Amino acid sequence: MTKKERAKLRREMSKLIAAYLQDGERVTTAQICEITIDRFPDLIAEAREQLLKTALTNMARTLLKEASKAERDEMEVNLFGNIMSSVTIPRCIALPQPDSREMVWTSVLKASLAEIDIYIKYLNSGAIADMAKASKLKTFRDLVADMSLDDDLDMPIEALLQGLREQESRA
Structure with missing residues (x-):
């Protein structure tokens, strides 16, 4: 194509x-x-x-x-005789590739510390974007809820806004 x-x-x-x-x-x-x-x-x-x-x-x-x-379960990692059985880590991670949307999957134990840092940065960037989106939606939701006289949480926002417009035009 x-x-x-x-x-x-x-x-x-x-x-x-x-x-x-x-x-x-x-x-x-x-x-x-x-x-x-x-x-x-x-x-x-x-x-x-x-x-x-x-x-x-x-x-x-x-x-x-x-x-x-x-595969995310308690993975026992033997560090010079110290078994860290309480640490829960994924068995594999996805590493973003430069100039590509492709991800390369690898075992955590075969990844380098630098690759784990890259994965953590990748996860954080997604979390930050999700939090920003959630924050904007929460602000919008709260504004609509504060302005609305209707307590029906299942009513579509469009209908709530229409009710507010009608109320304003009558005033």
């Missing part, structure tokens, strides 16, 4: 997602995939090999993560 074809497919999928989000509909990634396949069979046919490779890569990544999580 050429960059041009990939860009076209991405553009069409972006339009599809934007339409769903604009209409306020909920959608899953599986639904987006099915609709894309149905609506753009020519693009999919051109992209089939690359998409298969990407899907298999994602599947391998998921399985490596699952294997890593399944």
Whole structure:
């Protein structure tokens, strides 16, 4: 698949997602995939090999993560006669590669201290980004909750905001 074809497919999928989000509909990634396949069979046919490779890569990544999580148990590490049985560490880690989205998985015991430092930095950067996103969402949530007169936590925010607009227009 050429960059041009990939860009076209991405553009069409972006339009599809934007339409769903604009209409306020909920959608899953599986639904987006099915609709894309149905609506753009020519693009999919051109992209089939690359998409298969990407899907298999994602599947391998998921399985490596699952294997890593399944293997996270108390690992006894013998350090010159001192057994550290209370230390829980993963048996393997994923190391980001420069100029690539690819991760290289390796056993913790075969990794260097520098590689463990890289992995810790990678984990921290993801955690920081997640915390920033969570903080922004919490601020937004609290603002909407403070402004709303409705205690229904299951009401969509769009409906809460509409109620506030209607209340303001009556005042």
